[in-house]
Amino acid sequence: MPNLRSYAVILAFLCVPSGWASTDTAYSKADVETAILLRDDAMSGTRAWNIVESLTTEVGPRLAGSEAEARARDWAVKNLTRYGFENVRVEAFMIEGWRRGAETAEVVSPFPQKLAITSLGNSVATPPNGVEAEVVLFESLAALRAAPDDSLKSKIAYVGHAMKRTQDGSSYGHFVRLRSAAAVEAGRRGAIATLIRSIGTDSHRMPHTGNMSYSTDVTPIPIAALSNPDADQLERMAQRGQSIRVKLTLTPSYTGVVQSGNVVAELPGSDLADELVVIGGHLDSWDLGTGAIDDGAGVAITMEVLRRIKEAGLKPRRTIRLVLWGAEEVGLLGGYAYADKYKDTLRNHVIGTESDFGAGRIWKITRNINEQAKAVADKIAELVEPLGIAPGSNSARSSGPDLSPMNAQGFPGFRFVQDGSDYFDLHHTPDDTLDKIDPAAMDQNVAAYLVFVWMAANSNVSDWGWPAEK
Ligand code: ZN
Ligand code: ZN
Numbered sequence: 416m417p418n419l420r421s422y423a424v425i426l427a428f429l430c431v432p433s434g435w436a437s438t439d440t441a442y443s444k445a446d447v448e449t450a451i452l453l454r455d456d457a458m459s460g461t462r463a464w465n466i467v468e469s470l471t472t473e474v475g476p477r478l479a480g481s482e483a484e485a486r487a488r489d490w491a492v493k494n495l496t497r498y499g500f501e502n503v504r505v506e507a508f509m510i511e512g513w514r515r516g517a518e519t520a521e522v523v524s525p526f527p528q529k530l531a532i533t534s535l536g537n538s539v540a541t542p543p544n545g546v547e548a549e550v551v552l553f554e555s556l557a558a559l560r561a562a563p564d565d566s567l568k569s570k571i572a573y574v575g576h577a578m579k580r581t582q583d584g585s586s587y588g589h590f591v592r593l594r595s596a597a598a599v600e601a602g603r604r605g606a607i608a609t610l611i612r613s614i615g616t617d618s619h620r621m622p623h624t625g626n627m628s629y630s631t632d633v634t635p636i637p638i639a640a641l642s643n644p645d646a647d648q649l650e651r652m653a654q655r656g657q658s659i660r661v662k663l664t665l666t667p668s669y670t671g672v673v674q675s676g677n678v679v680a681e682l683p684g685s686d687l688a689d690e691l692v693v694i695g696g697h698l699d700s701w702d703l704g705t706g707a708i709d710d711g712a713g714v715a716i717t718m719e720v721l722r723r724i725k726e727a728g729l730k731p732r733r734t735i736r737l738v739l740w741g742a743e744e745v746g747l748l749g750g751y752a753y754a755d756k757y758k759d760t761l762r763n764h765v766i767g768t769e770s771d772f773g774a775g776r777i778w779k780i781t782r783n784i785n786e787q788a789k790a791v792a793d794k795i796a797e798l799v800e801p802l803g804i805a806p807g808s809n810s811a812r813s814s815g816p817d818l819s820p821m822n823a824q825g826f827p828g829f830r831f832v833q834d835g836s837d838y839f840d841l842h843h844t845p846d847d848t849l850d851k852i853d854p855a856a857m858d859q860n861v862a863a864y865l866v867f868v869w870m871a872a873n874s875n876v877s878d879w880g881w882p883a884e885k
Contacts, residue, residue, distance in 0.1 A: 464854035466715035512673035516666030545664030572601035617840035693767030697743035704847030713770030731872035750817030769815025781811035783828035785880035827880035
């Protein structure tokens with residue numbers, strides 16, 4: 416198997432004489448050969464794990480808008496520059512900051528004991544000494560919504576859910592609505608605080624945080640998530656038919672307008688330099704763990720893809736742009752800032768995808784592309800099939816969370832779907848740490864991304880399916 420050092424020789428041989436098989440071919444034979452070399456070399460071992468080890472050890476948790484997120488940007492600029500990428504820069508934007516405070520909860524009666532909880536991101540605080548009230552339990556967001564107005568006056572609402580693990584994490588999109596909406600729905604009915612069952616699939620006393628939002632027409636009330644075993648405990652107490660009183664203390668605070676930013680780096684293209692193939696992951700994480708799977712893994716996988724292309728001495732036709740997004744966790748703010756900053760040149764983004772579903776192996780491709788791009792996309796699928804990756808539907812206009820503001824404007828979809836069977840065991844908990852990552856699975860991701868990026872950056876296809884301009 417050729418190593419990276421032999422690339423220059425092999426490629427000099429491959430690239431010069433072969434060229435395009437014919438003018439109507441979507442891709443060249445030489446690019447297929449290069450993609451195979453990149454793929455196979457990555458499968459024999461990459462530095463992706465070393466990169467996520469560096470980020471999670473040297474920076475650690477990196478909450479959006481915090482001093483730690485700024486250190487993560489410094490870490491990224493330092494390393495992207497060291498790798499020899501070009502146009503390395505921070506594209507700053509401002510956000511409303513939020514910081515976690517103290518957080519405790521306990522059952523006061525009838526069975527006094529502590530509960531494992533965590534504030535949801537953006538929650539308001541309780542009074543410094545907390546609130547104590549009777550808990551009213553609901554099994555789902557729908558059940559809470561069915562409760563009459565004012566029915567929760569001076570009560571604490573508890574809302575459960577029935578999320579179960581899936582390979583592709585597809586149930587998250589449905590159940591996460593509880594996290595977003597519970598405080599508003601409970602507040603609208605007069606509650607003074609809200610507890611939810613964590614949006615997660617583990618059975619540990621690890622509450623899951625995550626962002627929530629308020630509505631201007633409802634007074635904000637504090638909200639926290641119980642770990643799954645603590646939610647089970649509360650539900651069992653309720654089955655005994657006695658009134659349950661809980662004391663809840665949360666002291667998060669808003670930190671005003673603070674800076675976040677996307678970090679950008681490029682491998683400039685040769686003859687089609689204005690056209691972009693964009694990949695990346697989000698640099699911010701929640702503050703409880705070190706954000707190894709969410710999303711240090713995506714940052715590391717995509718950094719390593721560019722690093723290997725650069726190290727092999729390869730020059731793509733199109734510019735390969737890496738974006739390490741800021742403030743994803745608090746509302747895709749980096750993605751929106753990017754789509755706004757480049758609003759006049761969005762169509763230069765030919766295709767791209769974000770890695771943001773942990774460090775598990777890729778098992779499927781989804782996309783939403785036109786007929787013209789089908790030949791090259793099908794070739795990508797064929798080239799990654801030996802990695803255990805199957806073709807999926809062509810109806811998923813998603814390229815990952817931070818590219819979704821661009822997808823909404825017509826950016827064609829492409830996504831590698833990772834095995835997320837255990838993703839929601841760890842997601843947004845103190846347990847999101849480096850030891851959960853299998854380096855070999857990251858190598859498989861790097862191999863697949865290399866095939867995608869190299870073929871997309873060099874094919875004859877510039878239009879993957881942006882809708883016709885009005
Ligand atoms: Zn994420
Ligand atoms: Zn997340």
